[in-house]
Amino acid sequence: MSGSRRVQQLMEAFRCLPGVGPKSAQRMTYTLLQRDREGASRLADALLTAIAEVGECQQCRSLSETAICALCDSERRDRSVLCVVENPSDVQMIEEATDFQGLYFVLQGRLSPLDGIGPAELGLDRLEARFVAGEVQEVILAINPTVEGEATAHYVASMAREAQLSVSRIAHGVPLGGDLEFVDSGTLSHAFAGRMPLV
Amino acid sequence: MSGSRRVQQLMEAFRCLPGVGPKSAQRMTYTLLQRDREGASRLADALLTAIAEVGECQQCRSLSETAICALCDSERRDRSVLCVVENPSDVQMIEEATDFQGLYFVLQGRLSPLDGIGPAELGLDRLEARFVAGEVQEVILAINPTVEGEATAHYVASMAREAQLSVSRIAHGVPLGGDLEFVDSGTLSHAFAGRMPLV
Ligand SMILES: [Zn+2]
Ligand SMILES: [Zn+2]
Numbered sequence: 001m002s003g004s005r006r007v008q009q010l011m012e013a014f015r016c017l018p019g020v021g022p023k024s025a026q027r028m029t030y031t032l033l034q035r036d037r038e039g040a041s042r043l044a045d046a047l048l049t050a051i052a053e054v055g056e057c058q059q060c061r062s063l064s065e066t067a068i069c070a071l072c073d074s075e076r077r078d079r080s081v082l083c084v085v086e087n088p089s090d091v092q093m094i095e096e097a098t099d100f101q102g103l104y105f106v107l108q109g110r111l112s113p114l115d116g117i118g119p120a121e122l123g124l125d126r127l128e129a130r131f132v133a134g135e136v137q138e139v140i141l142a143i144n145p146t147v148e149g150e151a152t153a154h155y156v157a158s159m160a161r162e163a164q165l166s167v168s169r170i171a172h173g174v175p176l177g178g179d180l181e182f183v184d185s186g187t188l189s190h191a192f193a194g195r196m197p198l199v
Numbered sequence: 200m201s202g203s204r205r206v207q208q209l210m211e212a213f214r215c216l217p218g219v220g221p222k223s224a225q226r227m228t229y230t231l232l233q234r235d236r237e238g239a240s241r242l243a244d245a246l247l248t249a250i251a252e253v254g255e256c257q258q259c260r261s262l263s264e265t266a267i268c269a270l271c272d273s274e275r276r277d278r279s280v281l282c283v284v285e286n287p288s289d290v291q292m293i294e295e296a297t298d299f300q301g302l303y304f305v306l307q308g309r310l311s312p313l314d315g316i317g318p319a320e321l322g323l324d325r326l327e328a329r330f331v332a333g334e335v336q337e338v339i340l341a342i343n344p345t346v347e348g349e350a351t352a353h354y355v356a357s358m359a360r361e362a363q364l365s366v367s368r369i370a371h372g373v374p375l376g377g378d379l380e381f382v383d384s385g386t387l388s389h390a391f392a393g394r395m396p397l398v
Binding site: 004005006007009010012013014016017018019024026027028029030031032033034036037039040041042043044045046047048049050051053054062063064065069070087088089092108181 | 203204205206208209211212213215216217218223225226227228229230231232233235236238239240241242243244245246247248249250252253261262263264268269286287288291307380
């Protein structure tokens with residue numbers, strides 16, 4: 001226990017960050033308060049601004065502070081190819097690791113009936129509307145290969161086939177039960193290039 | 200790159216935290232924005248409150264939101280023993296690891312003439328005033344055993360001897376060149392109990 005309640009509260013608040021235990025929280029607190037109050041103040045501002053402004057893109061459901069995100073809005077992207085991912089962070093991973101030039105659709109989760117997550121929660125009605133609208137020709141599934149991810153991928157694949165689109169799925173390299181987030185970018189790039197058509 | 204400028208700014212802001220690289224910053228950003236905006240908001244508040252309110256205790260120079268910190272203000276502490284440390288985090292470490300019941304003095308650094316850090320910057324005039332005021336009988340040095348720490352410890356020890364106080368220094372267990380911050384609490388407790396009188 002520090003003698004200061006405010007110091008203690010800041011340590012506890014840091015615990016909301018993934019991977020931050022009591023020891024790291026303590027180090028973060030003392031480092032900022034003793035040596036980098038400017039950084040601390042910038043972090044507080046960035047948090048408040050992001051919370052207030054960042055919502056979801058109406059088109060791809062990724063994180064965005066505008067109604068349509070910069071990617072969906074870009075005229076340089078190939079609108080005939082749509083990559084379906086679980087999370088906004090997957091978009092960033094693929095952008096950094098590959099030369100994919102199409103657009104994305106972010107499910108923000110995977111089908112999980114027991115948790116009350118069905119097609120509506122994943123925005124699949126909106127995705128289907130895009131599939132049948134005529135612009136999209138090819139669908140790439142970059143959904144994580146977990147049990148629920150598999151079910152989700154099959155669901156989206158059959159929607160795409162119904163709309164007579166070609167469907168592929170990224171392949172080798174993403175370990176079973178793994179998360180895209182924890183794959184190095186070389187492996188991800190390889191998996192992306194080696195995607196297989198779904199029959 | 201994320202499509203969102205606000206998301207990008209938040210990732211960059213997280214980099215001010217010790218031990219947080221680009222990958223962790225990314226994970227923190229997405230986790231908070233997607234799953235824990237309440238935690239993010241609490242963290243922003245805790246940062247702003249701490250920056251605004253936490254200053255230094257007028258007596259021990261530790262972090263405190265009151266003029267005199269809770270430790271210095273406590274009637275349960277033994278005012279005859281004073282433990283001198285470098286950082287506020289060292290106070291917390293010792294409180295958690297040992298049953299020390301005395302008071303502290305926080306140097307907020309160590310003598311480093313080349314960096315312009317002399318006795319005045321470490322508040323040694325204030326420390327000397329406490330040494331001669333008569334309340335303190337024993338001084339425990341828990342200064343890190345680095346080259347500059349050694350010089351600082353010798354300086355403080357001679358001040359204490361001048362005031363005819365007994366001086367000891369925490370001993371075994373703190374690795375040479377190491378920081379108290381990174382020592383496990385068992386080792387620290389041992390070092391504290393095994394402190395040696397300085398002759
Ligand atoms: Zn979008
Ligand atoms: Zn104090």
